[in-house]
Amino acid sequence: MKRLEGKSALITGGASGLGRAQAIRFAEEGAAVAIADINAEKAHAVADEITSGGGTAIAVSIDVTDEKSVIAAVQSTINAFHRIEILSNTAGAFDNFAQSLDTSRELWDKIVAINLTSLYLVSNAVLPHMIANGRGVVLNITSGAGLRGGGGGAAYTSTKHGVVGFTRQLAAAYGHKGIRVNAIAPGLIDTPMVAHFSSDAGTKAGLSAKPAGRIGTAQDIANAALFLVSDEADFIHAVTLPVDGGLVEIL
Template sequence: MSVSTDGPGRGVIVTGAGSGIGRATALLFAGKGARVVIADVDDAAARAVTEEVERAGGTALTVVGDLRDGSVVDRVAGTAVERFGGIDVLVNNAGVMDSMSAVADTGDDEWERVIGVNLTAPFRLTRAVLPHMLAAGKGAVVFTASEASLRGSAAGAAYTASKHGIAGLTKSLAVMYRDRGIRCNAIAPGGTATNIRVEADRTAHGPAALAPYLGAVGSVARAEEQAAAIFFLASEAASNINGAILPVDNGWSAV
């Protein structure tokens, strides 16, 4: 059984929706008639996107908080169920970058922050949402993975491990729930114009070792191009696509 996100009235959660790919995704879903929970750690940014949706005649709700906090996870899922009557689509997009650090140079704080935001938080939110999708017998989950989920040369140790984890989680969910009406896929963006900045010491081992490989990135995508791929994977047009990691990278993964 597939879920339609093409018609009006669907309940959608988008994390990291205050900017970049998340913002573009929330606006796209809302523009197609979905009711969207705008979840972000940045209060002002999240509310600005909610207002943008409302000015365009759409429906959106703001939930602010750090998804590493279990109470925030519960609030995001609970708000969607309470206000929208269910959750048809979950877009696990929120993420942070590392400093391109090699393993020997990755401190505990950096590791725990990146793994916590990029892997543990989306796992917990998906776990919170699944009972509602299972009760409805339908649902679509889309993760924002990364080129770093496909290779070891796109980011530092923490970010690479977190995004490889997202790829594994995507496939596990697809296998576990394929007969329960739920699909799970991920996009793997290449270089994309967002507000994420990499704070890296270019003379350190990690950035220096990665530099020759990052030259193959090619053109930089617009956030709207990534959002279009997310929307597709959540739509009936992708009804038989499950467990896929879709590169949206202008061929970087083919180099």
């Protein structure tokens, strides 16, 4: 039997990058997947890619910073699949390393809304359904910047640290209700969000000295995500797993 056979998953930011990779990987393992994204066209393209390969998927329009949009997206997913066993909070935004004095209030509020408040909104919309079913898995995507300083700008680093804290708190509050909550902290991953600096020769040279000696791929994250949302990780709670080629551990 496939590892996610008969389960349904909602993935925010599912139209590209890490979200798209998870959607495809989860569908390969039997999950019915809702690709939730603000870019409806790209979300439909991913859903079509999955269904054309024999999987089950729908596209769901969502603005993760808007509570009404979040509630509607969750309800659309439940209408299609009857329940949500897996939630992956993957939608995020970067601040281009803007330090505090260079961060406008507008940029700060935007990054906080997308990277942190969205997890509160989406999780709160999904958790009551999971609790009613007595079981569920929440996976939050943070960053290596959530485990140290210097991995991003002021807003990005602060929000990604917040994701780690939110993950631990959700696990402490709802683990006894059958809800597992964990996070993944990606390192430098070859996705559109980081393409503008991951191709830099200096960056690549620096990475060559690290244990893995390469930039990560979205598939690396999807494989780790698959394990954490599967029943194989049933005794793993409140963990933030670095998937970064060893970068954080040797800094």
